[in-house]
Amino acid sequence: MLYVVIIFLGLSLLMYVILGGADFGAGILEMFTPASMRDQLRDTTYKTIGPIWEANHMWLIIAIVILFVGFPPIYTTLSVHLHIPLALMLIGIIGRGTAFVFRHYDAYKDDMQKVYNFVFTYSSFITPFFLGLIFGAAVGGQIDPEAKSFYEAYIHPWFNLFSISVGIFTIAICGFLASVFLVGEAKRPEVKSFVIKKAKLFIVFVVLAGGFVFGASIIDEVPLVGLLFTEWITIGILVLATLAIALLWLNLKNGNKILVRLLSGFVVAAILSAFGYHYFPDLIILKSGENLSVFNSSATGKSITTLAWALMIGSVFILPSLFYLLYSFQSGNEVEKNA
């Protein structure tokens, strides 16, 4: 049953990065959009992301619940040593979620919109940054439960080049997902060509940021490069991801929008699974070299069994209704504004 829980944990993190990531990306994209185009882009974003965005962010809650029920030492170690970036990420989550809804449901469209937009775009930017930074810090090997000084215990574990590089990489991933997603949604030609341009830019950014992660891992002596290229499976996955990116680039303009989206999802899923496979079963790598893994840090007995059952029963309810939701709000069916 432990494996059921592990699969759900991996799945919910993956779903959060892809679906939640696309949401954050929409805000990042807005930041880099000239004022003349912004209204149209916003409109497209609402129509496509509006109905599903709340659901997209539930994956994070599921992942957190799995962590604190199933793997409490991992949850508490992260909570203690990465307290500061977690709190900053939470501020981003609060700001982004509320600003997105508030700007839509404010009965008057006046200067307050500027406030909402400001909060929305900046929090869309910082949330994935800290999310990625936390991922990086978890495996970066700088968390030290024995640390004596404040800096060593609570700052250094995440304030290092490697963690920051993963944060930047996550921003790139989010912008990439959102721009590719919006290509299929943009109705007007000028919006479409704009989004295509951005999608290509973000593809370049993803590749550069990926390179930066590897560079940072060498500087910070995080054993990433060597292991990643000596394991055949991870090499295979990454080669497939590269091919998918190439295919995506070629199909961006005229290709089937579903194919393009699946490719973008596949690229992100492939990158995450390569990392996941590389680190499995460890979730946290400590400075001492000891690791907190899904095996040595899991709850036992009935805690895991009931958690697994709760997740399986839950997914019977969640997945069909989620698919129906996504299906119902496919573009082509005009969604009424100001619903």
Next chain:
Amino acid sequence: MEDLLAARSQMALSMAFHIIFACIGMVMPFFMATSHYKYLKTNNPLYLDLTKAWSKGVAIFFVTGAVSGTMLSFELGLLWPEFMLHAGPIFGMPFSLEGTAFFIEAIALGFFLYGWGKFKPWFHWFTGVVIGVSGLASGILVVAANGWMNSPSGFDYVDGKFLNIDPIAAMFNDAWFTQALHMSLAAFVSTGFAVAGIHAYMMLKGQNIEFHRKAFTIAIFFGAVAALLQPISGDISAKDIAVRQPAKLAAMEAHFETSKAAPLIIGGIPDVEAKEVNYAIKIPGALSFLAHGDFEAEVIGLDQFPEEHHPPVAIVHYAFQIMVGLGMVLVSLSLLYFISLWKKKNWQVKRWFLWLFVIATPLGFIALEAGWTVTEVGRQPWIIYEIMLTKDAVTPIPGIQYSFFIFTAIYVSLAAIVSFLLYRQIKAVPESLKNNTHTSSES
């Protein structure tokens, strides 16, 4: 500011904030679905306008409840890691089920808010009902986790270790039923009276009276029925707590010394040093009767517990008085409403009648916050009752006060913005009615 105090303050603030939005988010969908039902049955466009107006409120409150709830799921670890390390696997069951309920709620909300004119009317209506039902289920499940902190079960505590964990038994702890019942009713009372009060005010202003009367009628019906049931639930809770957490009951009542035929102490200023209550009304034997159903029964006082395990008596006592007092006011108003419904129809258009409900707008929520103060502060100094002390659970990271200040600023601004948005929504209602949106937007 001491770290423990800062952590407790931050937690209290987050909960106090979240609970308001969570309550509205789980109760308003029922109002909305009722109005929607009436629209589908009567085809009266006013009900359609009302449904849409309320659904915007639901969207605003839901997102604020959702982000503050996400915040709490992290805060448990950020502030109380030692607690979560041990409690997570035991009381996690309701959280994992709540995850599902919450997810369903978010999905249903997407269907409802963006589904106008896209689905068959009754399917669309049904998605609105699902928002309410899954919201209510989330609330009941989360209260189960809180109940476990008051009545820990589903494990054996041996030499500081938690053994033989049974999450199902932990979920069905002794406190769950009484707490969940009281809380669910409280959500309906507070939201019902708050919404009714706002619409009563709009009627007094003389704008769209028919629209606001329909809104008032739906909201107050839920609120008043729940308010009349609440004393029964309160009585069940009191009898339960007298046996399970006598220290909390003693603090609520400022009952310092164990005694038979204990008096019910109403109001007053507890003097913890002298172990007495000044200026209070004392009803002989009434506490014994309320706690054990017998005027002569013995009620355990704080003297049975070592001083370091006493909850802060004054806060708990005052909070309890506020909760019960306001509850009684709302019961009276509910009776008044039902009298007007059956015998005195003309009251409902009288200004004094409407003003009474305007004044009552915040009372339910004040009672609700006071009630949670009783539950949470009354459990102190324990985080897990008689198992783990709150001070042993707090995070080792120093400087929590800064986090407290930052999040206070965030919550205060969020509260301000939500109030501002609500004000603008309400102000905008007449405009939408004038524009007659329902003719163009429905197909």
